Each structure stands twice: as structure tokens, then as C-alpha cells.
Amino acid sequence: MTALPAREPLTRSTEDYLKAIYRLSSGGAPVSTNDIAGLLGLAPASVSGMIKRLSEQGLLEHMPYRGVSLTPDGRRVALRMLRRHRLIEAYLVAFLGHTWDTVHDEAERLEHAVSDDLVERMAHALGNPRVDPHGDPIPAPDGTIAEFIHVPLAEIAAGESVTIGRVDARDDGRLRYLAQHGLVPGARIAVVDREPFGGPLTLDVAGQRKIVGPELAALILCERGGG
Amino acid sequence: MTALPAREPLTRSTEDYLKAIYRLSSGGAPVSTNDIAGLLGLAPASVSGMIKRLSEQGLLEHMPYRGVSLTPDGRRVALRMLRRHRLIEAYLVAFLGHTWDTVHDEAERLEHAVSDDLVERMAHALGNPRVDPHGDPIPAPDGTIAEFIHVPLAEIAAGESVTIGRVDARDDGRLRYLAQHGLVPGARIAVVDREPFGGPLTLDVAGQRKIVGPELAALILCERGGG
DNA sequence: CTAGAGATTTAGGATACACTAAATTTCAGA
């Protein structure tokens, strides 16, 4: 299997650092100390210290003053945490009445406490979903993760119809607003009209007219294709 | 309400200490450092150190060299953890296919990570149960806890019929064995015969004859009454 | 009434992880 070599159990901090670094690695470039500190809400000096420890554990590659990247082991941990986080979110929404704007904080803590066994039981109860409530792909147990090709709603031309695939908002307020207006993953929407120069879009969402500004339109990621 | 005064969030260690001390307090007498160390698997010196900190936080009353007892605040924390622990056990058994011999470790970690909101959602999904899968009473949100009067099976006379109320086994092996033989909370059983001087008991469990030694018979706690 | 044995606390040390303040390095722009 892809089992990690026997090592000390990772701490909550360690797991959150690796998850953050994974997220910041999307571009492929090394991740900066400052960006990690920003995402985790820590002082840059604290991040430098942790980077040293994680490198010694073989979870990160560190080029001093240049940035870090995940080793295969580090990446494995990050994807495992992502699987946990997203499955927990999906489970809480499906079975315990949470909504997509409230699940994140709960999952952020539970992801460190659940056993592999419990995660897989939740996955099974959910029917092994491929995405979480925000449309983010759920890594497979072996660390495989799907790459969806999404286009921001902001770039869709008037007249086009699309399906919402993912919503990139992080805060409760925006998430609640979007849900209220039916702008959730899976929704079919049509761009009826759009004003130029960053102006608002007029949408057809389930037969209703909705106006959406450019800020939100950048966060709503769509799948082209289908009519 | 019974809200605690605003204080730092408690750590996992703190919560586990208070829960352990609550359990050891059943007799009413002060709890010894050694007993706490034994239950938590720590060196007695470590417990002395933690006792000092918890006393300073107003969670324990410490009489040096004599033992500790919970303050009202400490007791409140302990009961809150017990509610969490037992509801989590009940939830995992009811909805995620766990069995009563596997839930303890999972609950021991999750109890520190769930929010009050999630705990109450689980309670609601379960129909606000009064006991956990082992028959242990679940404290109410306000800290009330039912006191059941149970008699060890070892003390039931031949010819009597009883209902199992609680099973005091802690280890997987015994729990699995008991479940296999139908000796779980709620089961109606009759003591058909018993050998003297700590000899085995012959039981009728759902029409089947079962022989149980004195060790297990001491752990099976029964409700008298009914016939 | 007193010597231990046993329980408990204290002393000293380690690890993990956070912080602030002070170096140090990088790199863009003059």
C-alpha cells in the first residue's frame, strides 16, 4: 500500500501546516513562509521554526529563503487530511443538518480526531461521494485526486448555460447568500446578460432572474458543456 | 444558565484529567494522585504537576498529600465531557456501524473536538437517549445525571429474573464475548442455577442456557423488578 | 512510639509550539 513509514503520530499543528502548504502549492512554485503564516494566522518566525521541524521529519523540502515544497510523504499526509476534511463536511451536511456555511470550522477540528476507520464509514454512508458540499474534490484513500476544469462565472459569455461545479467562497456570509439564491454546486444556470467593464451579470437560476456582481462571479466556478 | 465563567479553552489533557477524577470520585472520598496516574497511564509526578495547575484554575480542590476533589466548575466540565463521550458512543453504534467494543477509543478523541452544537445534533438524531451502549447514563446538558440502582449479576439468587442495565467491562475482549452471548443492556435474563463459593452461574438468555463465571458476573449490572 | 514502605511532591530536564525582537538575505530599482 501507500502506507507511510512508521513514525510518531503527527500533531494537529503538523497536519494543518501540511494541508496549508498543499493548498498554496497549486501553482507548482515553492511556497513562501509569509504565505503560510498568512493562511494559518501565525507569525512568520513561528512558521520558520515549524518548517525546520517538518523538514527534519522528511515531510518538506526547504530551500532557505526560497520556500518549501511537499515531499511525497508530506503530500500524502496533506491529501489524507483533505479527504478527511471534505468527507466530514459532506457527512455533517448530509446527516446532521449542517449547512455549507457552518461545516468548515467543525471539520477543521474533527479532521485531526477521527480514525481512518471512521472516515471510511462516513464515506460509505455517503455513497463514496467525489466532491464535498462546496464542490471541492475528495481525494481517494490512495491519494488520487480529481482535477476538475472549471471556468469562473465571470468569464462566461451572455447566452451560455453552465453547471456550477465549485464555489470558492470561504466565509459564512457569502456562502449563505449564494445558497439562498440557489447558486450551489450542481445548479444549472444561464447567463442572460452581462454588463461590460466588470459590471454585473444577469442570470437565470431555475427560472428566476438573479443579478450577481463581479466579486461573487469570480468565486462561482462552472462546468461548460451541455446546453 | 450553568455557563462557566469565561476562561481559556480547556486542553485535551485538562478535560481527560477532570473526567478521570470524576469517575474516581464516585465514593465521595478525595481522589489520590496515584489512582489518577493509574487511570490515565501517567507518572504520579506528572499528575502532581497537573493538579497544581487545575487547582489554580479553580477546577480542583487540593489537600496536599491527601487528594483532590472537583469544584463545581470542575464537575461541570467533567459532566460535559461525559455527555459528549457517551453520546458519541451511542451515535457511532446507532448510525455508523460501530460495535460497543470499538467505540471507546474513537469517543475518547472525538469528545475533545466536537462542538456543543454537533453534540446536540447527535443527541437529537438519536432521540435524546438516556444511556450509552454500555448502559452508562448520559448527563443532561445542564449537568444532571441519573443514578441507576444496579445489582451485580453475581448477587442475584437462583430463580430470579432481571434486566441487564449496564456492563462495566472496559476491554474489547470481554465486551465482544458478552455481546456474542446476548449479555447486553436491555436483555432479560433469568438465573437458573448457581454454584456456591464463587462458582459459575447458569443463565437463561433468550431461551438459551449460558454459563457465566464470577468475574463476568460481577461486571454485569442488573435491574431487579419485573418477572 | 517509631521505622520503613508507600504515596506524594519537588527538582531538573525534554519536546512541541507559539511569540517578539534582532539579525540576515534577497532583489528590485535608482
Place this chain on the structure above:
DNA sequence: TCTGAAATTTAGTGTATCCTAAATCTCTAG
């Protein structure tokens, strides 16, 4: 090429929690 702002690391602290070894206290058995 040089310089200074920004980024990063290092130095020095502090808290929480654990450990082992050494004191200290308690209480029972003789």
C-alpha cells in the same frame, strides 16, 4: 553597482505537558 524595503531566519522567551530521580510526608506494623 549599490541600497533599502521586504522576506526570512535566528535568538531568546513562555506555556503546557510529559518524564526520571530525589526529597518529603503519612501511616501502619511491629
